[in-house]
Amino acid sequence: MNLTEDRITKFRGLIENATGNISIVIAQVDPDALGAARGIAWLVNQLRPKNGLEVNTFYAGSISHPQNQAIVNRFDLLKRMKPMKSFSVCDNHNVILVDSSSVTDGRLLAQTDQRIDPFIVIDHHRGSEIKERDETFVWIEDVGSASTILTELIQSLGFGFGDTNQTVALLLALGIHTDTGSLTDCFERDRLAYNVLTSAVSNQDLTQLFRYPLPQSHFVNVERALRNKVVQGGKLVTHIGKISSSDGDDLSSIADDLIRMSGVTLVVVWGIIDKMVRISARNADITNPLDIFLRERLPSSSCGAKLSSDGRGIGGGNLTLDLGVWMIEETTEEVVSLVSKWIQTKIFEV
Template identity: 35%
Template sequence: MSKVNLDKLKTVVQSAEKPFKILITGVDPDSMGSAFALAALIEFLSGEVAGSIQVCYFGAIGHRQNKTIDNLYNLESMMMMVTDDEDFDNYHVCLVDSCTVADSRMGKHRNSFVPLIVVDHHRGIDFEVGDDQFCWIDEIGACATMLVELMQHYKFELDESDRFIYNMLAIGIYSDTDSLNSAGARDREAFNYVRGFVSEAEFVKFSQYTLPESYYMNLYYAIGRREQVGSKVLTNIGYIDPEEGDDLAMIANQLVRKDGVSMVVVWGIVGGKVRISVRNLDISISLPKWMKERFGDRAGAKMAPDGRAEGGGTIDMEFDKFWLCDDNKAEIIGIMTKKFRTLVFEPEKEAKS
């Protein structure tokens, strides 16, 4: 465990003068479980009622697994989507499963706040940490593992009405460690602890969720259009609906497992934007730097403890406002494909030019 004084969290929480807002920059089981666990722990440490602690998320709940969790526990009644005009000034902002304030997924809120509390298992913190903040970053398999350890440190157990959070922590650890295949000793210990509180039937629903027909059609489309140069793979899934946006990451996760592949770039057009998902296994490449050099400030990446990296980004082309019509969809895909070939496959010096 990294050398962080876990007792400091209590001091920071009890010294707070404003309500708490816990932000989820990328909705997945690990981030949702971690956010609700942190909210419950803050309530326990501060004595505040749950209403003074908000859980908020950027983007949409699109992935079928996330929707399953959301529907089962009615999470949308307990957390709110962040809007562009939302004001963070009157809150103490907390980050879980993220340690960057310049994350492209935050849109207009990028670099607009300094978090009071950060708990994350990725590298890449991009702000200075002061004495009045609690910041714990530890490169382990899941952020949920760290929340379990914090709860154990403070000898805190969830009330019966909040026991669903144990289920979310369990599936968060399970999913973020590739079904425990990449889990370390601490991840396994935390998982075994929360499984003692978990309904087996509910856990099966989370881990064996069904996938819609659209996912398989998009996967089929991506496989048919993939190009490989060396160990890099590039493909796209064309025009997709917003609720299919998570397919990009799922397809990237599948394709990077192919023999001889170290990097996968998958892109698609959603409305007027090009969305990108990248997976990289080559630890000699700094994916955060690689992404920003090619796709600008609205792109970024996180490094996993084992050197793997996951990246994503958005390019606002405003196709839907002027360029896009039924007669030129194929041409736009062709133009974007040529540009992506240059960005992904060209040598470093040419990609920067």
């Protein structure tokens, strides 16, 4: 998508005329969300003088995946980020939502009672309920990553990448690389953006963030997923039970591996984290769009998906699991069995 002059002017005007602090919100911490958030924060600071005003970034969930921890530690990002649980009514003003386009995202609602009403949304996932209005700017498009869109936006506003924003370029490049499976599931626009960014950073810096150790718990969860898998008609459903938030990112990496299994065209991997059921899904059948499939089988506001360049689907969602007094350690086995039966029924039904 080439931004028209009218669209560029509209975006610039919204940022320059915003009064008060700006809050950037990400629903899940991953390299693409971190890159997009850092990119939009840098851009905001270029377009308007600070004058004592702040640009704050809020994140839902935990910083648990080894790669996310490496990124956050390497660039000391916690100085610029706050957990979503600290998001208050004072912050719910001039909200920018990146790498997500659902204001009812369970990951956000689980950590704040504030329902956001963003004035800028930048995302690459299908099925958003958000529509652009005169006073908002919404850019949602099928590309490999939100960092690709941010790179294009920065360039469209007349900025480049070099010594003054090398960290921004590195984080955006890492977001594209990770969300496109090392550029194997990407569009031409992703490659072009990645080439622009990597020309401004060193290969050594990128390589250090690609090579990160995996904890032993990851392999324990892989074994659980293989043990619990059920396959029917090319659809594979499995789970890793009740897990800590620090293991939540294993769901997506396990789904990435299982979709490569011969004869499997759809994978759904889930786990229970606190009072939420987190789901990661992958689809290799281009005749059955994943976003539509998930919204037909699961509560529509809880899930979403993006489409890769070759038609495959990458998505997931979060389901609220509020069983009140019935959700205790001693009932975990029964709860897991109940959720397993419900999800299998929904996914396998004809």
